[in-house]
Amino acid sequence: MTESLLGFAALAIVSDKAVAGTRLLAAAGALGGEKITTAWPATRQEYERYPVLAASKLTGPAFQSALATGRILSLDEAVLAVQEVVDNVQTSHTLAEQVAELTPRETGREYPCLHGGPSILTLLR
Secondary structure, three states, X not given: OHHHHHHHHXXXXXXXXXXXXXXXXXXXXXXXXXXXXXXXXXXXHHHHHHHHHHHHHOOHHXXXXXXXXHHXXXXXXXXXXXXXXXXXXXXXOOHHHHHHOOOHHHHHHHHHHXXXXXXXXXXXX
């Protein structure tokens, strides 16, 4: 579940929705606990890569505010935030460019949702 949140956070961040992505990163960390950084090396890499990218796109206070907001999201609130990200990305004219910035691992998990594949709720629950 937290891996999917990380993937959608990455999608948001590379889609110029860094605030939403940062919130999802923080939610993934809060909901996944210590496991998120210790379970799988690939997950750890994602968790380390995207906060740096998000921070580079936001001011310090905006980044800290998004982290604080994300840490207190419930799972249901995080799922709603994911749906909003997907809805916003689907309407983007640069979807192909945004998805090209994702790693192959992220693309395999999140990209199908953008084109009528399994629903976000199916993936996250």
